[in-house]
Amino acid sequence: MTWIKEVLLVLFGLAGGGVVAGGVFTVFTAVGLIPRFAERTDSANHILLYENMLILGTLAGLITTVYYDAIAAPVQNSIAYGKVSLGLFLTILQYCILILYGFFTGNYVGCLALSIAEIADALPIMARRFSMKRGIGIALLALAAGKLAGSLYYYFHALFETA
């Protein structure tokens, strides 16, 4: 009677996936990042492309997390034990992927953090409380510089290792 158990698992997986998709992507739409990017770059007619890239990105993220043991770890091992040797080319490729992915993720998280702050109306409210008429640009710059400093401090002092 194991097939009943398997059906149960499949149902659980399907439902979980569907609900997670709805939840994660509502956040995307709610913070309204992509309309801003599209407006900034005058490319509102390419929204379908952007959505497709989001979907592909999710697929990539899915493979690297859910299938970490099944896919990512074996690939990593075979590279580490020299079964696959592509030499210098591979090293360059690895660095390129790391740098590009790091850059774009940082970019995305920076935009996300500020647009969440804006959604919560934190910036306009602060500006009004301190009756700031100008200087919001400087305040924003300071916020961005603070984020850079905090991020660098976090990694160079290995704050993530406290636990």
Next chain:
Amino acid sequence: MTDVYVVLKESVQVKAEIVRVDDVAQIYTRKDALKARLKEVFVYQLRQKKKSRGKQREVIGALYVLECIEKACPDCCVHLLGETDCLVEWVQEEKAPKWHRIWQALKIVFVALLCFAGGAFSIMAFHNDISITDLFRQLYELVMGEKSSGCTMLELAYSIGLMVGIILFYNHIGKRRITQDPTPIEVSMRSYEKDLTEAMTSAWGREEKTIDVD
């Protein structure tokens, strides 16, 4: 007395230097000849500002348009409908240089990569947050009573569920739409543009730069 109905638009893009009624509003009156004449009524002459970069914008008030029409046709009774301000964007016809198109393509690639990285990041962050591999292992053991290999039908079903959820949510596979509704991001794009127009018209009004009567 002829009734003239004018619906002011929310925001328009014009190419010529001269803004006419037809550019900023839809107009209706019973007499076709009058309608054609009123459409051509001059509203505003756009001027190149000294330090203008990119798009140049003006806000034209509804009453100003009404005044223009009334001057052109003194025995008309103008009914104003629609917006109270119209944002006019002056798109100067340039011979679009080649690098401009390349730049545009680069920007699109940039945003597309940003979306890709963002999508991957947020789903990975979420999965790490709930330690999904451990969760699925526990769940598999709970149901099947044996150790999970880490790549079972539970993970497979989850992946399929996730993809179906996304496709239903965004309502398209590649370029093929499933229903005719706009996608969520197209909807939020529209409301963002609306907010932007509203913010600009009210900023113009506050600085008293709106082209209006008095």
